[in-house]
Amino acid sequence: MAKLLYITAHPHDEKLSYSMAAAKAFIDTYKEVNPNDEVVNIDLYKENIPYIDADVFQGWGKLQSGKGFEELSQTEQEKVGRLNELSDQFIEADKYVFVTPLWNFSFPPLMKAYIDSVAVAGKAFKYTKEGPVGLLTDKKALHIQARGGIYSEGPAAAMEMGHRYLNTVMSFFGVPSFDGLFIEGQAAMPERAEEIKENGIARAKDLAQTF
Numbered sequence: 001m002a003k004l005l006y007i008t009a010h011p012h013d014e015k016l017s018y019s020m021a022a023a024k025a026f027i028d029t030y031k032e033v034n035p036n037d038e039v040v041n042i043d044l045y046k047e048n049i050p051y052i053d054a055d056v057f058q059g060w061g062k063l064q065s066g067k068g069f070e071e072l073s074q075t076e077q078e079k080v081g082r083l084n085e086l087s088d089q090f091i092e093a094d095k096y097v098f099v100t101p102l103w104n105f106s107f108p109p110l111m112k113a114y115i116d117s118v119a120v121a122g123k124a125f126k127y128t129k130e131g132p133v134g135l136l137t138d139k140k141a142l143h144i145q146a147r148g149g150i151y152s153e154g155p156a157a158a159m160e161m162g163h164r165y166l167n168t169v170m171s172f173f174g175v176p177s178f179d180g181l182f183i184e185g186q187a188a189m190p191e192r193a194e195e196i197k198e199n200g201i202a203r204a205k206d207l208a209q210t211f
Contacts, residue, residue: 002037002094004030009044009100009111018183018197019146022204023099026144026181029208040093044110049086050079052116083117090118095211096141096175100162102151102184107162115169124173134174141170141178142211144204148187181207 006027014021031039050056059076063069072080090096100107118124125134143166151160163180170178183200186193 002034003092004037004039004095004097005042005090005093006039006097007042007044007099007111007114009098009108009114011045011108017101017146018186018200019099019101019144021197022146022181022183022200023097023144025201026097026142026204026208026211029205030211033209040089042114044108044114048082049110049113049117050082051113052083053079055079056083086114086117087120087123091123091136094139096139097211098141098143098166100143100145102145102147102160102162105159105161106165107145111162115166119169119173132172134172137174137176139173139175139177140211141166141175142181142207143167143178144181145183146186146200147182147184150185150188152182152184179207 006023008020008023010017010020012020014024027039031037055073055075056079059072059080062072062076063080069077069081098111100111121127124136125132127133143163145163147160149156151157163182167178167180181200181204183196186196189196
């Protein structure tokens with residue numbers, strides 16, 4: 001039995017969001033094909049995802065100096081403890097599905113905060129004399145992203161930074177398989193919006209069969 005983290009960073013549901021519509025089709029099909037797998041939904045707009053701030057750095061500093069967790073302030077304990085929960089959950093999973101819109105050439109800031117929470121040395125990667133080495137070499141990941149314009153080809157491809165960032169992070173973590181499912185062009189071609197949406201949903205279902 002595998003454990004899949006279904007990580008969504010969108011304020012809308014599948015009724016309003018193209019990326020969420022394709023993602024729902026994917027995850028519903030995945031559950032049908034893999035009934036014994038555990039699927040955990042992490043809705044970043046509803047979860048407590050602490051930013052790495054002064055409290056976190058102070059808490060980490062105390063722990064590194066040899067102080068016990070109980071010696072941290074209540075705020076430090078809450079934030080550092082929650083970050084530990086998120087990173088442990090991430091490395092214990094076998095598969096990841098990230099769902100985002102394309103906002104200002106990237107994705108919502110909550111996704112960056114989540115990645116910051118799981119990018120932990122000694123868990124997701126380690127430092128060696130030869131440089132950093134990813135530790136998640138037995139995982140696989142997928143990014144589902146809706147884009148109003150066309151960013152998979154042409155000059156605009158260099159402007160898209162959300163998927164490229166996740167690709168860099170997954171590679172850094174050592175994840176050997178990272179795919180992208182893009183639903184794009186609906187804003188640029190509104191007369192084809194429904195066709196584009198349905199095509200994305202169909203591709204999502206197909207991809208779920210073998211993920």
